[in-house]
Amino acid sequence: MSNIEAELKLRLADPSCQSSLLTAPLLRELATQLPCKQTLATTYYDTADRRLLKSRLSYRLRSAAGEWTATVKADGTSDGGLHQRFEYNVPVKSPQPSIEPFLLTDIGDRLAEAAGDRPLEPVFSTCFERSTMEIITPDGSNIELALDAGNILAGDKQQEILELELELQAGQPQALIWLGTALATQFPLLPEQDSKLYRATVLAGLADSLAQDIPLPSPLTKASAVLPAPRALSEIMIHTIHKTISAQQAYLANPDDREVLHNFRMVLCKLHSLLQFAEPLMPPEEYTDWQNKLSTWNRKLGRLRDLDEFSLTWDQLTGYMLRVIPNYSGKPVLTEIIAAKRKDAKNNFHTAVATGELTPVLLGLWSFLLNWAASGNNQVLCKRFVYLRFGHWLTSLLQQGNELDLSDLAAIHELRIDGRRLRYTLEALAPVLPDSSRLLVRRLEQLQDILGEIRDVAFTPPLLQELVKASSSRLSHRDAGLITGWQLAKSAAAQPQWDKTWAKLNKAVTKQKKLKPLADGSDEAARQSN
The missing domain is CATH 2.40.320.10 (Hypothetical Protein Pfu-838710-001)
Structure with a gap:
């Protein structure tokens, strides 16, 4: 009954x-x-x-x-x-x-x-x-x-x-x-x-x-620290898959809402970050397969993010020019070109999501995680693995930041990605981490913001080459020069803040008495911790 x-x-x-x-x-x-x-x-x-x-x-x-x-x-x-x-x-x-x-x-x-x-x-x-x-x-x-x-x-x-x-x-x-x-x-x-x-x-x-x-709320609690790491990590990853599916449904209901799209991208990035965090405990072939699948979708969403940021920057620039040059009469040719490019990218992405292309990835990973957690192949405690793994990630991040050349936009992008990955994972695993990790999360968010200001200029040249090539108007070259200069000015204005931001992050890392960076920068201890 x-x-x-x-x-x-x-x-x-x-x-x-x-x-x-x-x-x-x-x-x-x-x-x-x-x-x-x-x-x-x-x-x-x-x-x-x-x-x-x-x-x-x-x-x-x-x-x-x-x-x-x-x-x-x-x-x-x-x-x-x-x-x-x-x-x-x-x-x-x-x-x-x-x-x-x-x-x-x-x-x-x-x-x-x-x-x-x-x-x-x-x-x-x-x-x-x-x-x-x-x-x-x-x-x-x-x-x-x-x-x-x-x-x-x-x-x-x-x-x-x-x-x-x-x-x-x-x-x-x-x-x-x-x-x-x-x-x-x-x-x-x-x-x-x-x-x-x-x-x-x-x-x-x-x-x-x-x-x-x-x-359901996050499955992690303080008691999760003594669970086998595969079980605890699979639970939080499955929880994040659920949130990704919810974000996907919200996106399909509101595809033109930039905030909804941003949330979809953010939660998918969190899932990807958690998968990368668990990598030392996973079968190599299966890990590589799921890593590649999530990377593909993150690149698709990253492309949309870059176009959105470029579009917003162009709107700021044209608004600024109308204020400071009252008699400015040149029609901004790039406006329509950017809008068309963004529309095509949005339509292609929406079609892929709406026809269920992401579904086998999310459900398939969910199924894999259930089996992985039940396999019992690795019984290392969650707390031990998490502390060792974060030690490796912090070591790598500090080395990248200390050696960073602000003229190397590729290195800036890599550091930003790694900092975001670290922040998302710290947020997800907060229940089994010391309270002091919250400060580190805030500092990593500040790092991501400042590197974004510096790095966004790197997206401009290749995109402008696409846009200008598709335009027959000479004015498109004028507009390309304007936005390139604007982006370079924003990047130059952000660079003096780098030293201050990085110093604060270093200080926050030193306060992590339990999440200490590893001396050799290796996570082999995390792999062998069982």
Whole structure:
């Protein structure tokens, strides 16, 4: 009658793939029977003042093949498209909503307290065709695969449903991620963070009554310091994958919001940084594979970041010229060229994300991390590994900074990347680090800012060569000279701040009594620390 439901939801980005998905060779190999189709009509009920929704409860009546089932769901989490919640199902004889069949279940008291003696009324509904098949994965887990195609209905509004649900019937939750990964390598699938219920509340204008499924907090605590390092690091990386998937969904909903795009890029960089941090403990071939895949996506996002920064800088320059040269009448040719370049890059990136190209990377890494953590090949304690690894990274960073030539823009870029990687990892692993590491995080952020001011000029020449080459106007050469000069002036103005910023960072490092740089600059001790 009741159980904890665990399912992975994946949105199908291309409706034309429905039939080919259900007949995929992988599913034919794993399925215990042919797909079964049925039409499901569901109505969700609540009190007039939405007491159930406000109590994080839902009540629905579903009709399938002439039979009725009443369902109550409670609470729930959603991380990376993996939804888990309490579910109670009771066969009923008529489509009359009543909480009475649930009063003797575990949820009965809570349901009665929320609804009281108030009558239940329809709020919204769904109607979709469901194609199901039972899957037995290689590890013996039993999964119900359901492909739903139909609509959510709320008054005169409706929203399409086209999603794949992989629900665990028996076995290990990682089997869901394995199967999702395998299907995402063949079909355009996107992890779906929102349940049908939540999407219905948004459509009905009731989202304030029911918050989205609560994402789980960071799994790391002070107690994580004594866990095996692979287990603790895999947990925080999987948590970051969940945040990346959430950021991806936010980006797809708001592709023109620069802040949303920045957050997407930032959380993907954090995932990449954590993977690099764990490298000494990982199988070399698997590490290299995932490292290369994440690097590819970071380069794509980095390209967008550089174009955005260049566009903002050009806007600042043209605004400045209009203020200081009132009679300036030359039309800035680069404005339209930059806008077109940025639009093309944004469209190409959006298409890649919207068609699910990143999904097999994120789900595949998630699956790998689950297996890596369970392998038990390395039992070094998290605290010991983390301290040794940070010692190596700090040693390398100090050497780079002490030897930095401010005329070497490539070296500046490398130091900025390494400083950002260190900062992101310190932030993620904060629960197992001394409190003094917070100051180091702030100093690293200041380092990143000052190096960004100096380094951004390096992006200008190659981009200008592309833009000017594509323009037939001589004025584009004038504009190229203007922005080159502007960028060089900004870089020159930032350079005097370098010594002060670097001195503060060095001082912050000396305060890390536990995260001491290694004398030889090697992390071999971290590799052999078990």
